[in-house]
Amino acid sequence: EAGVTQSPTHLIKTRGQQATLRCSPISGHTSVYWYQQALGLGLQFLLWYDEGEERNRGNFPPRFSGRQFPNYSSELNVNALELEDSALYLCASSLVGSQPQHFGDGTRLSIL
């Protein structure tokens, strides 16, 4: 069974640009979660999608947004990139309302 897949593996952008990160959940999982892991910090919750709807978001500005498609894959969009957005972005999936969440290997976003 394929795990959670994320693309791209690395992404380099400059300040002010926009970034799009993609995630495909484990087959049968309808919930997708996005987390940010900045240097020296733990995983900070960004967004939770289930059945195409945003269910919850963490304490991040509105320029962090996303969506979930009918096939349950998801996109994370970050607009007006700032240097502090440089981090590892992790996607996880689970059956709705249950644990554990299973993680992909992440997208390393670097802002120059």
Add this chain to the structure above:
Amino acid sequence: DQQVKQNSPSLSVQEGRISILNCDYTNSMFDYFLWYKKYPAEGPTFLISISSIKDKNEDGRFTVFLNKSAKHLSLHIVPSQPGDSAVYFCAAWNYGGSQGNLIFGKGTKLSVKP
């Protein structure tokens, strides 16, 4: 305010000995706890979990203990192996809430020396 704390950034243990990783939480609404292991350049991998109705859960070499009154949990690895060297994250979840997301500690880097 950190709701889940792992106060030891790093831990070094000799191969074959016990590794004990600790985690404290402040929110009494948390009722499910998980441990994840993370190797460099990989995503976190689920290791073991425990519900708040239990005080112990075992899976092979890994045992998690939960002390609800102290709001403390620990992960025991016996015996430790060099392949266990990784960053371990403690995570908490409010099953009865609607948030869905996990709250993570900052992690403890375990080094198991041969």
